[in-house]
Every structure is written in structure tokens, then in C-alpha cells.
Amino acid sequence: MNVRKGTLLTPGVEEGPPINTARVALIGANGHGRWHRRVIGPLHVAGRLRLVALVDPRPIEEEPAAPVPAGTRVFTDHRTMLAEVAPDVVVICTPPHTHLSIARDAVAAGADLLLEKPPVLSSTEHEELADALASTGRVAQVGFQALGSAALTALTDAVSAGRLGTVTGIATVAAWQRPDAYYARAPWAGRRHLDGRPVLDGALANPLAHAVMQCLAVAEAVTGHPVDPARIEVERYRVRPIEVDDTAVLRLRPAVGPPIVAAVTLAGEDFVAGEVIVTGSAGRAVLEYPTDRLSLPGDPGPREVPGRRGLLENLLAHRADHRVALIAPLARTAPFTAVLTALQAAPEPTLLGGGLVDAVGEGAQRVLRIRGVNEVLRRAAEHGELPSESGVAWAVAPWQTPAPDPPAPAERMTSE
Ligand SMILES: NC(=O)c1ccc[n+]([C@@H]2O[C@H](COP(=O)([O-])OP(=O)(O)OC[C@H]3O[C@@H](n4cnc5c(N)ncnc54)[C@H](O)[C@@H]3O)[C@@H](O)[C@H]2O)c1
Numbered sequence: 001m002n003v004r005k006g007t008l009l010t011p012g013v014e015e016g017p018p019i020n021t022a023r024v025a026l027i028g029a030n031g032h033g034r035w036h037r038r039v040i041g042p043l044h045v046a047g048r049l050r051l052v053a054l055v056d057p058r059p060i061e062e063e064p065a066a067p068v069p070a071g072t073r074v075f076t077d078h079r080t081m082l083a084e085v086a087p088d089v090v091v092i093c094t095p096p097h098t099h100l101s102i103a104r105d106a107v108a109a110g111a112d113l114l115l116e117k118p119p120v121l122s123s124t125e126h127e128e129l130a131d132a133l134a135s136t137g138r139v140a141q142v143g144f145q146a147l148g149s150a151a152l153t154a155l156t157d158a159v160s161a162g163r164l165g166t167v168t169g170i171a172t173v174a175a176w177q178r179p180d181a182y183y184a185r186a187p188w189a190g191r192r193h194l195d196g197r198p199v200l201d202g203a204l205a206n207p208l209a210h211a212v213m214q215c216l217a218v219a220e221a222v223t224g225h226p227v228d229p230a231r232i233e234v235e236r237y238r239v240r241p242i243e244v245d246d247t248a249v250l251r252l253r254p255a256v257g258p259p260i261v262a263a264v265t266l267a268g269e270d271f272v273a274g275e276v277i278v279t280g281s282a283g284r285a286v287l288e289y290p291t292d293r294l295s296l297p298g299d300p301g302p303r304e305v306p307g308r309r310g311l312l313e314n315l316l317a318h319r320a321d322h323r324v325a326l327i328a329p330l331a332r333t334a335p336f337t338a339v340l341t342a343l344q345a346a347p348e349p350t351l352l353g354g355g356l357v358d359a360v361g362e363g364a365q366r367v368l369r370i371r372g373v374n375e376v377l378r379r380a381a382e383h384g385e386l387p388s389e390s391g392v393a394w395a396v397a398p399w400q401t402p403a404p405d406p407p408a409p410a411e412r413m414t415s416e
Contacts, residue, residue: 021047021048021049021050022089022319023049023050023052023085023087023088024050024087024088025051025052025055025081025085025087025111026040026051026053026055026093027056027078027091028056028093028094028095028116029055029056030056030058030060030061031185031186032093032116033056033091033093036093036312037054037063037066037068040091040312041065041066041069043312043316044069048313049089049312049316051069051072052072052073052087053074053085054068054072054074054075055075055076055077055078056076057076057077073085078102079105082106082109082111086109086110087109087111088110089111089112089315089319090106091114092113092115092116093116093143095188096116096118096120096121096199096200096201096205097198099115099118099120099121100120100121100128104132107136107138107140108136111138112140112315113138113139114143114312114315115141115142115143115330116142116143117143117144117213117336118200118205118206118209118337119143120337121198121337122337122341123334124341125337126330129330139315139326140329141311141314141315141318141326141327142329142332143328144209144210144213144328144333144336145210145310146213146289146308147213147327147328147332148310148311148314149292149308150292150305150306150308150309151287151294151304151307152217152218154294154305155218155276155278155285155296156217156220156221158297159218162282163283163285163296164278164280164281164282164283164284164285166280166281167258167278167279167280168279168280168281169258169259169260169277169384170215170219170222170258170260170261170276170278171260171263171277171380171384172208172211172214172215172263172264172274172277173263173264173272173274173275173377173378173381174263174265174273174275175264175265175272175373176207176208176264176265176266176268177267177271177369178266178267179361179364179365179366180363180364181365182266188201190244191244192243192244192348193243200340200343200344201244202236202244202246202248202343203246203247203248203265204234204248204264204339205340207266208262208264209336210274211262211264211274212250212262212336212339213333213336214276214287215260215262215276216335217332219258219260220332222257223254223256223257225256226332226334226335227252227254227260227335228256228335229253229335229338229339229342230253230254230255231253231401232251232253232338232339232400232401233250233251233253233399234248234249234251234346234398234399235249235386235395236248236349237350237351237352237394238349238350238352239351239352239357239368240368244349245349246266246267247266247267247349247352247370248262248263248349249262249377249386250339252339259384261381261384263380265373265377267368267369267373268369268377269370269371269372269373272377273288273289273291274288274289275289275381276288277381280297283296283297283298285297286302292304292307311328314326314327346399350394352370355371356370357369357370357371376390
């Protein structure tokens with residue numbers, strides 16, 4: 001699409017939206033931003049919001065399912081857009097390492113945020129953004145869209161109602177494949193640092209972040225509180241010369257509540273969409289989070305629990321009436337960001353190769369698969385064991401966060 005900075009795309013008469021309709025801008029309009037354009041488009045047409053600006057340094061790609069509405073301005077720089085358009089809501093869908101500075105600018109300009117996941121890359125950045133929100137009175141919804149799923153609510157309701165008995169473990173297993181083209185699509189793909197700044201791509205931090213976040217949401221239902229990680233152990237592997245993991249098994253032991261294990265790969269043999277497995281004294285539940293298929297104790301098999309509340313619609317509803325709770329407020333993502341903080345400190349993943357890794361396909365669509373990885377990940381999720389603990393020949397000792405200091409004797413006596 002040939003558009004000039006700051007121009008009206010299609011000048012013309014537009015039916016005006018209701019006076020209080022939120023004016024929305026999207027920063028990062030290509031890549032996953034096209035998905036946001038497909039969400040925003042129908043809401044704009046229905047008069048529920050008004051898309052006022054797109055920002056991207058690259059030309060805006062055509063999105064046939066969501067043509068850019070007349071009157072939408074296009075910018076290459078978010079600061080210029082914020083100054084000239086002053087939107088009410090900003091959707092930020094740029095590379096992860098750009099999130100904090102853009103988010104700070106947007107809230108300073110008076111906008112509420114729909115901020116893509118991972119919202120920020122460390123707990124320090126989380127605190128900075130939380131402070132910026134508090135001082136400006138703005139809110140941030142984080143793009144963990146699977147938190148809006150009715151299937152997750154059905155699972156957490158079952159957990160809270162005691163249908164699984166005492167929950168003893170929460171785990172996720174997912175096996176995807178990503179071709180060479182995936183790592184070539186953007187300069188930050190597969191990188192730990194870019195231009196001297198942390199980027200922290202990787203299976204756990206990015207494509208399978210939803211799997212981790214779903215587990216944290218279930219853990220929240222078990223204890224009634226957000227997870228407070230006491231210790232994180234992780235084994236990270238890679239099959240390409242990237243700087244981050246494409247295969248990882250992570251075990252998080254919370255200060256209170258059952259352990260959480262995430263066993264994921266982008267170099268899988270068989271496709272596993274992403275299961276969240278909750279084990280309790282009275283039975284187990286499995287949620288396939290990308291498809292919203294759920295099986296609870298006593299169910300004859302998995303059933304689809306349809307329905308997802310959209311994050312942008314929920315943010316608009318919250319702005320109109322603060323009694324409507326946000327689905328994924330920044331605070332809810334603090335344990336996820338604590339996981340990222342631990343991953344930042346972990347050493348480079350172990351490179352796997354030789355006879356262990358098969359190449360399938362050609363050119364940019366070539367994928368690499370680790371022989372036997374599905375079985376290894378399944379075992380980790382089912383038994384809560386890291387690969388190095390279950391005798392996997394290629395496994396290496398886990399990296400772990402330091403154990404928290406033991407409580408002082410007086411503290412221990414009061415808490416016992
Ligand atoms: N919620 C989900 O399921 C989901 C899925 C995919 C990606 N994401 C997230 O969306 C974000 C973007 O991912 P992607 O894969 O689309 O990345 P990408 O690099 O493919 O695309 C990002 C877009 O942002 C633009 N951009 C870069 N810097 C910018 C800036 N300073 N201002 C404006 N635009 C800028 C780029 O030109 C590009 O068009 C990431 O945080 C990613 O984790 C979320």
C-alpha cells in the first residue's frame with residue numbers, strides 16, 4: 001500500500017462514531033499487527049471504537065480481511081503519532097524489546113494500552129511500567145488472549161470447586177515446528193540480544209508464552225493468589241545456531257502451591273498444540289489451550305468449550321466502567337515476567353545436532369526435529385521430571401535460580 005506519513009488514506013465523508021467512542025491507534029501494524037487489524041476492523045465498522053492511526057516504519061501491508069478505514073492516519077514514528085493524534089487506546093504490537101519505551105510514551109500521552117506479550121523482558125521493567133501506569137492513572141491489558149477463554153474459566157472453576165481434589169501438579173506440553181523462514185522473518189527472531197539490548201526471543205518467552213501463562217493462571221486458581229516463584233529450574237536446548245531455546249523444560253516451584261512444569265519445543269516430531277495438565281488427588285484435567293478443548297475428571301473425553309472474550313473489547317468495557325475487571329492486567333503477568341527474568345540469567349542453550357536431529361523439507365521451509373523429543377517432553381509434563389532427571393542421554397544439568405534465603409529463626413517460629 002502506497003501511503004505517505006501522516007496522510008489521510010481515503011479522504012471522504014465518514015459516518016461519525018458516537019462522541020465517546022474510543023479512538024484507537026495500532027503501533028506495529030504488520031506481522032502480528034495484521035491480526036490486530038482483523039480484530040479492530042469489525043469493531044470500527046460497528047462503531048465500538050474508531051481506528052485513528054497505524055504506525056510502522058515499514059510500508060503498511062494489505063490485509064484483505066480488514067481494509068484500512070477511511071480517515072486512518074499512517075505514521076512511521078509513534079511519538080509523532082501520539083503528539084498529533086492523542087489516541088485514547090494504543091495497541092502495541094512491536095518487537096518485545098521495544099515495548100517498554102513505547103508503552104511509557106503512550107501512557108505519558110494519556111493512552112490506555114493493549115500491550116502484546118511478552119509485555120516486558122524483566123521484573124525491573126515490569127516495575128517501571130507499573131510505576132508509569134500508577135503515576136498516569138492509565139491501565140495496560142497484556143496480549144495473553146488465551147486468558148479470555150471460557151475453557152480456561154471452566155477449568156479454573158472446577159479447580160476452585162475442588163473437583164480435582166488437592167492439586168499436586170500443573171504442567172504444559174507443546175510440540176510445534178518452526179521452519180528456517182521463521183527465524184529469518186525479523187532481526188530479533190532467535191536473538192538473546194540485539195544492538196546491545198536484551199531481546200529474549202525463545203520458545204518459552206515467545207511462541208509458547210501462552211502455555212506458561214495458562215499454567216500460571218491455573219496456579220492462581222489453586223491458591224487464590226498470583227504465583228510467587230521461589231525457585232526456577234530450566235534446561236534449554238536449540239537445534240539451530242540461534243541464541244535462545246527452541247526446546248526447553250522449566251520447573252517452577254512457587255512459595256505456595258503445586259509445582260509447574262513447562263515442556264515445550266519448536267523442533268517437535270509430532271504436533272502437540274499445547275496441553276495444560278492439572279493433576280489432583282481426585283483426578284486430572286487437560287485443557288488444549290489453543291483449541292479450547294477441555295476434559296475434566298469424570299468426563300467421557302475432551303469437549304470443546306467455545307467462547308473467548310476479546311482483550312480489546314474487555315479493555316474498552318473496563319474504560320467505560322471500571323467495575324469490569326481486565327482479563328490480563330499487567331499485574332497478573334508479574335509471575336510470567338519473573339520467569340523471563342530467570343531466563344535472562346540462564347546460560348546459552350545447549351546445541352543439539354548430529355544423529356539426534358532430522359532435517360525435513362527444503363529451503364526456507366526446512367524444519368528440524370529432535371528424535372524422541374515428544375516422548376521426553378510428555379514424560380516431563382506427566383511426572384514433573386526434568387530430562388536430566390529421567391536419564392535422557394542428551395540432557396544437561398539444569399540451570400536454577402538461587403534458593404531464597406531461609407527465614408530467620410524468629411520468622412520461622414511465627415510462620416509455623
Ligand atoms: N498474542 C499472540 O498470540 C502473538 C502472536 C505473535 C506475535 N505476538 C507478539 O507481537 C509482537 C510483534 O511480533 P511480530 O512477530 O509481529 O514481530 P515482527 O517483527 O514480525 O513485526 C513487528 C512489526 O512492528 C514494526 N515495528 C518495529 N519497531 C517499531 C516501532 N518502533 N514502531 C512501530 N512499529 C515498529 C515492524 O516494522 C513490524 O511491522 C511481539 O511482542 C510478539 O511476541 C503475539
